[in-house]
Amino acid sequence: MRQLLRIAVDLLLEASRRRWFLGLFGAITLVLLVLGLSLELEVVDGAIAGSRLFGEVLFKSILTVNHVLGPLYLAVAYVGFYGGACFLALACSDFAPELLAPGRIEHLLSLPVARWQLLFGTFLGVVTLAAASTLYGAVGLTLLLGVKTGVWSAQLLLSAAIGWVGFCALYAVMLTAAFFVRSAAVSGSLGVVTLVLGIFASFRESIAKVMEPGVGRHLFEWAMLPFPRLASLATASARVAADQPVESGTLARLVAGCFIFSAALLSVAVYRFERKDF
Amino acid sequence: MATTRAKARWPWLVVAALLLVLGAWLMLGAEPPPRPPPPDIRLPWKMSDAERLRGEARQTWVPLAPVDAGERLEPPSRPRDPLMAMMPPTVKRGAVVAEVSAIFHSELGGLMMDCLFEGDPRGLAMLRDGGLDPATKVDRVALIDDALVVTGDFRGAAFERFLPSDTTRRGYGQRGQLLEWHRPDGGAQLMGLWDSQLLVMGDDEAQTKALLDRLESSGPRPAGALSEADAWGEVYGAITSDAVAELFEADNPGLADTLRQSASGMTLHLDVSHDVGLVGDVTLEDPTKGDELRRALGSALSLARMEAEARGRTREAELLDLARVEAVEEGAFRLHAGLPHDYLKASLERCVERQRSRRLQRERDGG
Numbered sequence: 255m256r257q258l259l260r261i262a263v264d265l266l267l268e269a270s271r272r273r274w275f276l277g278l279f280g281a282i283t284l285v286l287l288v289l290g291l292s293l294e295l296e297v298v299d300g301a302i303a304g305s306r307l308f309g310e311v312l313f314k315s316i317l318t319v320n321h322v323l324g325p326l327y328l329a330v331a332y333v334g335f336y337g338g339a340c341f342l343a344l345a346c347s348d349f350a351p352e353l354l355a356p357g358r359i360e361h362l363l364s365l366p367v368a369r370w371q372l373l374f375g376t377f378l379g380v381v382t383l384a385a386a387s388t389l390y391g392a393v394g395l396t397l398l399l400g401v402k403t404g405v406w407s408a409q410l411l412l413s414a415a416i417g418w419v420g421f422c423a424l425y426a427v428m429l430t431a432a433f434f435v436r437s438a439a440v441s442g443s444l445g446v447v448t449l450v451l452g453i454f455a456s457f458r459e460s461i462a463k464v465m466e467p468g469v470g471r472h473l474f475e476w477a478m479l480p481f482p483r484l485a486s487l488a489t490a491s492a493r494v495a496a497d498q499p500v501e502s503g504t505l506a507r508l509v510a511g512c513f514i515f516s517a518a519l520l521s522v523a524v525y526r527f528e529r530k531d532f
Numbered sequence: 533m534a535t536t537r538a539k540a541r542w543p544w545l546v547v548a549a550l551l552l553v554l555g556a557w558l559m560l561g562a563e564p565p566p567r568p569p570p571p572d573i574r575l576p577w578k579m580s581d582a583e584r585l586r587g588e589a590r591q592t593w594v595p596l597a598p599v600d601a602g603e604r605l606e607p608p609s610r611p612r613d614p615l616m617a618m619m620p621p622t623v624k625r626g627a628v629v630a631e632v633s634a635i636f637h638s639e640l641g642g643l644m645m646d647c648l649f650e651g652d653p654r655g656l657a658m659l660r661d662g663g664l665d666p667a668t669k670v671d672r673v674a675l676i677d678d679a680l681v682v683t684g685d686f687r688g689a690a691f692e693r694f695l696p697s698d699t700t701r702r703g704y705g706q707r708g709q710l711l712e713w714h715r716p717d718g719g720a721q722l723m724g725l726w727d728s729q730l731l732v733m734g735d736d737e738a739q740t741k742a743l744l745d746r747l748e749s750s751g752p753r754p755a756g757a758l759s760e761a762d763a764w765g766e767v768y769g770a771i772t773s774d775a776v777a778e779l780f781e782a783d784n785p786g787l788a789d790t791l792r793q794s795a796s797g798m799t800l801h802l803d804v805s806h807d808v809g810l811v812g813d814v815t816l817e818d819p820t821k822g823d824e825l826r827r828a829l830g831s832a833l834s835l836a837r838m839e840a841e842a843r844g845r846t847r848e849a850e851l852l853d854l855a856r857v858e859a860v861e862e863g864a865f866r867l868h869a870g871l872p873h874d875y876l877k878a879s880l881e882r883c884v885e886r887q888r889s890r891r892l893q894r895e896r897d898g899g
Contacts, residue, residue, distance in 0.1 A: 301827075301834030318834040321853060455559075479556035486562065504562050511559035518551035525544035 261375025286394040324496040331495035335417040335488040343445030350432030413495035423482040426516035430523035452484025573870030575809035576801040579764035596750035619756025628769030629674040643880035651887035663689035678735035765801035794821035808871035830857040
């Protein structure tokens with residue numbers, strides 16, 4: 255376990271040295287600053303009496319803060335989930351190919367570290383980095399809206415945590431892909447493709463209904479079964495953010511499904527890594 | 533050595549396959565429940581074609597033209613709805629008309645009737661026997677300040693059955709009649725009947741007569757507080773800012789003050805054909821204070837919603853959530869709110885049940 259954590263910490267240190275952290279957190283800070291400076295909310299007794307974004311009136315009606323924040327958090331959670339997943343999939347795509355770079359991998363394998371520890375440590379490092387950036391963005395936005403409206407809600411943090419679970423599944427695919435093809439582009443693309451397949455998997459039954467009955471439809475239904483239900487997870491994340499009811503049993507199954515999918519893909523990666531010669 | 537390494541590797545694939553199967557089983561059908569759609573409230577934004585035709589059919593009374601020495605001074609005016617022709621130009625509190633017949637014949641009309649009469653079915657039977665069945669003989673009920681005006685078909689109605697035995701009937705104006713009886717305190721009470729289609733009961737004799745006089749007066753007259761153009765929705769009217777302010781006086785005196793200072797009045801329209809949708813246009817005395825009033829009203833709604841939520845009255849909070857304050861134009865803004873059909877139905881069913889229990893209790897007490 256200690257070895258695993260050491261590798262994760264090493265990855266974070268390397269990301270920090272490469273000013274990777276600076277770029278990621280700088281981008282999130284910039285978004286928060288732009289939003290903070292351009293969003294004007296005038297709150298009177300718990301109602302938003304005036305609202306402007308980039309000088310344009312947002313709501314003509316006077317609405318309760320909760321009424322506005324609900325849809326706003328909902329939208330932010332959706333954008334955060336899909337936008338964040340795509341952004342992180344591309345931004346983190348070169349960690350695994352870098353790990354396997356000639357010279358470096360030989361050095362790592364010469365250390366007293368098992369191959370599976372190297373692999374799981376890399377996964378842990380990247381998802382920790384993703385968790386830190388997600389948390390930073392969610393806390394920043396919660397503070398921003400809290401200060402502007404006077405209504406404090408921690409729902410966005412919980413929603414961000416659900417979004418992070420979705421990214422774990424994507425990164426498991428990306429990391430595994432790197433052991434088959436050492437390419438950041440392929441790794442990143444497969445992350446995005448998995449996101450799309452995760453959306454298809456969420457609407458598996460609805461899509462299957464519009465397909466012609468036959469082998470193709472059955473194949474689709476079976477092929478989509480193991481993929482994490484990422485659209486359902488995004489919806490659950492958005493509902494949690496907007497303080498709408500979410501069935502906890504369903505949410506637990508979706509989250510557990512994502513982790514199990516990640517573990518399955520990492521097992522395939524270990525299988526590949528163990529038999530690979532460098 | 534190579535065989536040993538192969539044995540060490542394949543379990544990872546088995547684990548992967550097992551995990552994929554487990555994950556697939558776990559996620560099968562694990563989708564959040566569909567989001568319930570917001571209640572579809574029908575709001576009366578404008579007069580419908582059916583309401584326009586209904587209004588035209590009611591325009592049967594041609595006000596008398598002024599005559600001097602047998603000569604008609606003006607061409608005959610266009611036919612008017614008698615109820616609208618009766619409306620005074622200004623009101624102290626307001627004038628509100630309820631389309632009783634339309635309400636009783638709406639989806640929830642039966643439940644409304646039961647809610648009103650289930651507790652006292654003999655009252656309904658008496659009204660029917662006297663030719664005043666509310667479901668078939670009454671068309672509209674209007675409140676003009678303190679006067680009650682009922683329109684409908686009162687031909688053959690035996691009013692004397694409901695009035696004291698000393699009631700007298702005498703003619704008044706062209707088509708009017710006055711029914712008069714003595715109150716227990718010694719004073720006289722008056723009720724006007726016009727053309728067997730309008731029943732007028734003012735706060736006093738002068739008010740009853742003034743309303744009948746206005747209906748039959750000749751010559752030019754200022755527009756009434758309500759006109760045929762306002763007759764849309766199942767309930768409509770014009771209320772003064774004082775009357776609106778009184779609604780908020782106890783809970784929010786600041787808002788009541790702002791209303792008195794800034795608003796001149798409010799016209800409202802309610803659609804109760806399926807659910808209840810309210811649209812109210814607030815006209816402003818001082819347009820510069822319009823925004824202040826609009827914000828104050830929005831805040832009041834917001835506070836009421838938060839209070840309802842804090843006290844666990846979630847249904848009430850959801851209803852307040854449907855209320856909106858919208859800016860329309862300079863000098864006026866619009867409020868709209870709604871009561872969903874299901875909520876209304878459940879409330880009426882509870883009312884009917886309550887009335888029924890009371891009736892049964894009374895019957896038991898009476899032997």
